[in-house]
Amino acid sequence: MGRPARHHRETLLESARDLSAQHGPQNLTIARVARRANAPVGSIYHRYKSRAELLGAVWLDLVETFQAQFLACLEGPDPAEAGLASLRFSLGWIAEFPREARLLLLHRREDFAADAWPATYRRRAQRLTAAADRAMANYAERLLGRTDADAMRQVRWLLVDLPRSALRRELEEGGASPAGARELLMATCSFALRRARRQAA
Amino acid sequence: MGRPARHHRETLLESARDLSAQHGPQNLTIARVARRANAPVGSIYHRYKSRAELLGAVWLDLVETFQAQFLACLEGPDPAEAGLASLRFSLGWIAEFPREARLLLLHRREDFAADAWPATYRRRAQRLTAAADRAMANYAERLLGRTDADAMRQVRWLLVDLPRSALRRELEEGGASPAGARELLMATCSFALRRARRQAA
DNA sequence: GTAGTTTTAGAATATATATTCTAAAACGAT
DNA sequence: ATCGTTTTAGAATATATATTCTAAAACTAC
Numbered sequence A, B: 001m002g003r004p005a006r007h008h009r010e011t012l013l014e015s016a017r018d019l020s021a022q023h024g025p026q027n028l029t030i031a032r033v034a035r036r037a038n039a040p041v042g043s044i045y046h047r048y049k050s051r052a053e054l055l056g057a058v059w060l061d062l063v064e065t066f067q068a069q070f071l072a073c074l075e076g077p078d079p080a081e082a083g084l085a086s087l088r089f090s091l092g093w094i095a096e097f098p099r100e101a102r103l104l105l106l107h108r109r110e111d112f113a114a115d116a117w118p119a120t121y122r123r124r125a126q127r128l129t130a131a132a133d134r135a136m137a138n139y140a141e142r143l144l145g146r147t148d149a150d151a152m153r154q155v156r157w158l159l160v161d162l163p164r165s166a167l168r169r170e171l172e173e174g175g176a177s178p179a180g181a182r183e184l185l186m187a188t189c190s191f192a193l194r195r196a197r198r199q200a201a
Numbered sequence C: 001g002t003a004g005t006t007t008t009a010g011a012a013t014a015t016a017t018a019t020t021c022t023a024a025a026a027c028g029a030t
Numbered sequence D: 001a002t003c004g005t006t007t008t009a010g011a012a013t014a015t016a017t018a019t020t021c022t023a024a025a026a027c028t029a030c
Helices: A009-023 A030-037 A041-047 A051-073 A079-096 A098-106 A119-144 A149-172 A179-200 B009-023 B030-037 B041-047 B051-073 B079-096 B098-106 B119-144 B149-172 B179-200
Strands: none
Touching (some): A009 A030, A009 A041, A009 A051, A009 A098, A030 A041, A051 A079, A051 A098, A079 A098, A079 A119, A079 A149, A098 A149, A119 A149, A119 A179, A149 A179, A149 B149, A179 B149, A179 B179, B009 B098, B030 B041, B051 B079, B051 B119, B079 B098, B079 B119, B079 B149, B079 B179
């Protein structure tokens, strides 16, 4: 069976995730991961073919678990209410996993060396965007009754960008938002969703 | 007077700005700037002490000119209307200077090597944030009648983050937003500003 | 023309970091 | 115990890029 492993994929991934959250994925170095995990660099390359693959694993793992739950929120019967549910889910998620949230909200896919990913990772990423596109189109059809470019854009803004703008600041400032700020966010999203639907009708 | 200069601060800065907008400031290399400007690297170091100083000049120039105009929009008599005016200004600005807008919207100050800036640059940056803080506090007082942490947060979200969420997508998708998306943005911001004021009263 | 100055020009150097490589350790099976 | 295998361990290598350095060019003033 060979020499027993002291350093496993999962623990190395955790070190990489923590360090990426702390210093940003661009500044992740293999040497740092090694130091944090008390592992030699050789062991890291034994588990991951390259830095790009390690960073890709961080990103894909995170996005796959987050996105699945996020999109599930959109399935509710009333689209406007479902949109708010997805926002509530996000708020809860970043409270529960602040480190992971930093990674998703404060950095972009390219910061995780996406242009050097192996083919399998590219396929995983494509599946993610395909699933998101499907869900967005489905949601657009239900909220606005159409799925043209304009509709997709509105939906993406309503569900992704608008909430993200508030969550970002929540993270950068540290603690959870005060009551007033959160109320304002919810009310605004609620208004925007209902107005979009009203205009469509 | 010495040998006449073929490469001036300003033209080198332009090259750096264009390349940063195209490939991201993190990926700006001195060699690339040299090639783009048809200048030897020595001439670049003759004008700028370091890569950090060059990137800092890109960022500071941009933010100083943008922020001054942006904050001026907030001076109007009716705070809610002034907030919308600042949004209109931003929309016009990114239509007029799409390359520069990429830099401001898609990247953060740290991406411009802010941690290695010389003291003079740090001071310029401090002046910028001080001016922004003053303007935000002043605006918060006018819109909400208070300037505590909660109020500041709401104002920052209303004036900065919320608009930015839409402008970001506008840039990433290329062309200007379709009519529906822009209407939705304006209506939402208008609602949010007025609701914040209403709640405060 | 000579001296002084600024700028060009790009080669040489330094440094950081990803990646590879060699040797040995630690196990199971025979 | 020996062999085959997996993993550790970290030194050696490769590469990219910022920065420095030396020489010369191109001007002005005298």
